[in-house]
């Protein structure tokens with residue numbers, strides 16, 4: 001979502017005669033687009049800001065700004081933490097950035113705007129796609145779910161969906177620009193609804209756009225993933241065989257305390273339905289270890305469900321309290337040491353599963369969208385399969401941007417190796 005927002009901001013600034021420089025030394029303005037989802041992300045960006053701010057010693061005109069969820073969450077407090085920050089702009093006020101920046105060049109000082117606007121959807125702005133060959137298309141903003149650990153609804157406001165026609169036009173235009181793989185984005189895409197058009201219908205329409213070849217979407221909330229969406233996934237040739245579906249926990253009591261709106265059985269049933277409807281689908285997930293109150297037995301249920309389901313990959317996190325959320329106020333926080341230990345157990349489990357899943361691919365022929373030269377060799381190309389696995393094979397760089405069938409011969413870590421067929 002932040003990459004997509006950076007592309008949106010780049011477009012807003014570009015329309016107002018600002019340009020992106022390749023080298024940070026040439027920049028007159030440095031903007032940090034920030035994430036608030038975990039404390040770690042905030043700590044890291046504060047470090048980055050401190051590093052870059054020393055540039056002001058030699059370039060007194062340099063302006064440094066902070067945007068995104070952390071800007072929205074902390075507002076003016078950010079300037080108190082680092083008084084050399086020139087501007088702080090929240091997630092719904094990006095259209096004001098050109099005016100704010102120009103004002104600061106005339107009137108040095110500090111400016112901020114973090115007013116939440118639950119109607120802002122940036123409808124009329126076509127982003128500058130910065131990906132190699134894959135592009136993000138935002139279909140909705142905000143979230144209404146209030147999972148008890150999550151800061152997103154507080155910093156991105158309520159859910160609102162973009163006009164279906166605008167989305168289709170953007171997808172078409174994106175495809176014409178050469179991006180054949182598009183990812184539809186939203187905090188909870190399954191609850192997309194624009195004047196009665198739901199996500200299943202949106203997918204059907206996007207599938208008809210001729211200029212693209214692959215469709216992905218994130219993020220899907222398990223409580224809102226309908227049978228109809230699964231059916232559309234099964235019957236739409238462009239929708240890739242990959243779904244990211246956040247499980248978060250395998251214990252009903254913890255799921256209830258997280259305010260996730262589903263039980264472990266429901267999650268498991270959806271996975272089975274998906275696997276029946278879309279053979280060879282890769283399912284990836286997010287899982288939290290050490291949520292407040294999580295007992296050893298409850299953790300074990302999460303561990304066991306992960307083991308039973310066998311995700312292709314899972315992003316595992318130790319619970320990170322976010323100030324302002326309901327869970328941060330719970331009084332049964334798990335000691336850091338236990339959270340880390342549980343996290344490590346999940347990481348070890350998932351590593352073994354992922355390796356097995358990747359080895360299972362050996363012998364299969366996969367369609368690879370070739371993105372670039374591989375990092376290791378100029379004679380090798382790298383791209384992604386429809387089920388979102390990075391695949392490397394020998395080939396000429398003229399194949400970049402094309403779709404190539406590759407027989408998988410090996411799996412090394414999280415990378416598949418193969419030969420063009």
Ligand code: SF4
Nearest residue numbers: 143145146147150152
């Ligand atoms: S669905 Fe839950 S976890 Fe996802 S953005 Fe909304 S509140 Fe956060």
